[in-house]
Structure formats: C-alpha cells, structure tokens
Amino acid sequence: MNTNTRAQIAASLGIVVLAFITVAPWVAESHWLKPQEARWRAIIRHKDDLVIQMLALDKEVTSYQNIPEKKEANQSFRRNVDSSTLDGLQGFVSSNPKYQVFNFKTSQAADSKVVKVSLVTSYDQLGHLLTDMWNNYQFLELDSMIMKPNPNRPDDEVLASALVKLP
Amino acid sequence: MKTFTKRLPVIIDLQPEPQDVVLRLPEWMKYLFIMLYVATTIGLALLLRESIQVFKLYQETVQARRTTEETVRQINLMQIRLAENKSAQKDYDLYKLRQRQNIRPGPLLDWIPTLVGKTQRAHTVTIEQKGDNLEVRVALEKPIAETIGRVTNAPDGYTLQSSVEETPQFNELPQGQKANLNNEFVALVLQLKKQ
Numbered sequence: 001m002n003t004n005t006r007a008q009i010a011a012s013l014g015i016v017v018l019a020f021i022t023v024a025p026w027v028a029e030s031h032w033l034k035p036q037e038a039r040w041r042a043i044i045r046h047k048d049d050l051v052i053q054m055l056a057l058d059k060e061v062t063s064y065q066n067i068p069e070k071k072e073a074n075q076s077f078r079r080n081v082d083s084s085t086l087d088g089l090q091g092f093v094s095s096n097p098k099y100q101v102f103n104f105k106t107s108q109a110a111d112s113k114v115v116k117v118s119l120v121t122s123y124d125q126l127g128h129l130l131t132d133m134w135n136n137y138q139f140l141e142l143d144s145m146i147m148k149p150n151p152n153r154p155d156d157e158v159l160a161s162a163l164v165k166l167p
Numbered sequence: 168m169k170t171f172t173k174r175l176p177v178i179i180d181l182q183p184e185p186q187d188v189v190l191r192l193p194e195w196m197k198y199l200f201i202m203l204y205v206a207t208t209i210g211l212a213l214l215l216r217e218s219i220q221v222f223k224l225y226q227e228t229v230q231a232r233r234t235t236e237e238t239v240r241q242i243n244l245m246q247i248r249l250a251e252n253k254s255a256q257k258d259y260d261l262y263k264l265r266q267r268q269n270i271r272p273g274p275l276l277d278w279i280p281t282l283v284g285k286t287q288r289a290h291t292v293t294i295e296q297k298g299d300n301l302e303v304r305v306a307l308e309k310p311i312a313e314t315i316g317r318v319t320n321a322p323d324g325y326t327l328q329s330s331v332e333e334t335p336q337f338n339e340l341p342q343g344q345k346a347n348l349n350n351e352f353v354a355l356v357l358q359l360k361k362q
Binding site for chain 2: 070139141146151
C-alpha cells in the first residue's frame with residue numbers, strides 16, 4: 001500500500017468521522033429530545049385542560065347568585081326551626097301580654113311532632129294571635145283547625161283547637 | 168573570573184524534505200469536502216432553528232408546570248366554594264319550598280268571614296289540609312228562605328276547586344241549641360288548592 005492510498009483512506013475516514021459528528025446532534029434530537037418533547041407537550045395539554053376546567057368551574061360558581069344573603073336567610077330559617085318547639089309555642093301564647101287567652105292547653109303524643117293546641121279567646125284576637133304565631137314560627141304545619149263559638153260566651157269568644165306539626 | 172556561556176547544540180541531522188507531495192488526493196474528493204461543508208452548514212442552521220424551538224417549548228413547559236400547580240390550587244378552592252354554594256342554594260330552596268307548602272292562616276282568616284252573610288251565623292269552621300288541597304267547612308245557621316250564593320272567590324295563594332252544600336255533622340252544631348224555627352243549619356264545604 002503506497003502513501004497515496006493510505007492518504008485517501010485516511011481522508012475518507014476523516015470525512016466519515018466528520019459526517020458522524022454532524023449527524024450526532026440529529027440522532028440525539030430524535031432519540032432523546034423527541035420523547036422529551038412529547039412529554040412536555042403532554043404537560044402543556046394537561047395545563048390547557050386544567051385551565052378550561054377552571055374556567056368552567058368559575059362559570060358554575062358565579063352562576064349562583066346572592067349566596068351570602070341566602071346563607072344568612074338559611075341561618076335565620078334554621079334558628080326559626082330550632083325555636084319551633086312545644087315550649088316555645090306555650091311561652092309565645094301564654095306569656096304574651098298582647099293576647100287575652102283562656103284555657104290554653106297543649107298536648108303532644110310521645111315520639112310525635114304533632115301537637116294539639118286549644119284555646120279560648122275573643123274573635124278579634126284569634127286572627128292576630130294566629131297570624132303572629134305563624135310569622136314567628138314559619139315552619140309550623142297546620143294539619144287541621146276547628147273554630148267554634150265558646151258555649152259559655154258564644155257572642156264574644158271563640159274556642160279554637162288546632163293540630164299542628166312541629167318542624 | 169571565568170564566564171560561562173551555554174552553547175546550543177547544533178543539529179546537523181536535518182530531515183530532508185520529501186521529494187514528492189505526501190498527500191495526493193483525487194480530484195473528486197474535493198467535491199466531497201465541499202458537499203460536506205455545505206451539508207454541515209445547512210445542518211447547523213437547521214439544528215439552531217430546532218434548538219430554538221425546543222428551548223421555547225421547554226420554557227412553555229416550565230411555565231405550564233407553574234400554571235398547573237396554581238390552577239390545581241384554584242380548582243380545589245373553587246370546588247369547595249361550589250359545594251358550599253350548592254349546599255346553601257339547596258337549603259334555601261328547601262326552606263322556601265317548606266314555607267310555600269305550609270298553610271298560613273292569615274289569608275284564610277281574612278277570607279272566611281266573606282263566606283258568611285249578614286243574616287247568617289257561623290257555628291263551626293273547620294280547616295283541614297290534605298296534601299296540596301285544603302278543605303274548609305263552615306257550618307252556618309241561615310234563614311230557610313235564603314239560599315247560599317255561589318262562592319267564586321278564593322283567598323290569596325289558593326284556587327277554588329269546588330263549593331258544595333252539605334248537611335252539617337252533629338259535632339258541628341251548637342250543643343244544646345236548636346235553630347230558630349225560621350232557620351236551618353247548612354254546611355258549606357269548599358275545596359281549595361294551593362297555587
């Protein structure tokens with residue numbers, strides 16, 4: 001093998017080595033960066049999905065109107081329900097100086113929310129009493145009510161008895 | 168005093184220059200080098216462009232990671248708020264429904280006296296709730312010659328379903344009291360439905 005041939009082989013090998021060096025970044029890009037890119041793109045897609053989900057949630061959250069006011073109303077309703085007890089009713093009717101009520105009786109069967117209430121009062125006061133009672137205890141359920149004149153004073157007084165269900 | 172002077176060695180065995188050119192490449196290989204140069208330059212340009220794109224993508228990824236963390240936190244907060252809002256709204260609707268379903272005696276007490284004429288006297292008024300319907304019975308004492316007019320009006324929040332006259336039940340009549348000879352007892356039965 002003469003000198004020229006050796007030189008040509010060396011030059012060819014040099015070209016090949018340089019070609020490999022040139023190609024190396026591309027190989028690295030395709031074998032290492034491409035999978036990374038796929039992973040990064042997945043992260044970005046996930047972020048986009050989350051942002052869309054957040055916007056939808058925000059829309060849904062803001063679709064509820066006047067929530068602080070409704071929370072306050074709920075608390076007031078809750079307090080009203082909690083205060084609607086037999087003791088509360090008795091206290092409201094018998095110790096209220098606004099009404100002249102006679103013969104006020106209540107009875108409640110054990111383990112039942114139904115209370116029988118009977119009272120005697122004047123015709124004028126009965127309406128006020130019942131209206132005030134239902135304004136104070138808004139969740140009382142009226143099952144039935146019977147009003148008839150008081151046999152002792154039929155022209156002045158009324159005998160009212162009601163079945164109410166406590167909340 | 169004797170001075171010391173260093174003498175440099177004298178190289179006498181010089182390699183002779185080769186007579187022929189050592190590297191003698193064929194002509195076509197020149198083009199191969201040119202092609203390699205062009206390809207490498209183009210490749211480097213493309214690689215630079217690709218690298219810039221990859222770097223931008225990497226920056227976006229880093230930003231996306233931060234945004235994801237923040238968004239997840241926001242979503243959790245919003246879900247808690249949404250659950251609270253739903254619960255408050257549901258409770259409010261339930262309370263309002265219960266309020267609407269409950270019979271309030273006010274409108275009824277205003278309305279019942281309109282059923283009783285001036286010559287009539289009401290003895291027993293019974294109100295009974297049956298689901299959404301309400302039955303109102305008014306036991307009246309009225310002159311025999313007088314007829315009860317057809318009831319057409321209903322209290323606020325109710326619609327009148329029917330209005331009939333019936334014979335009053337015994338317990339609706341006043342105890343130990345008989346009607347005047349010219350009077351009779353009649354029970355007016357009205358069916359109302361809550362709106």
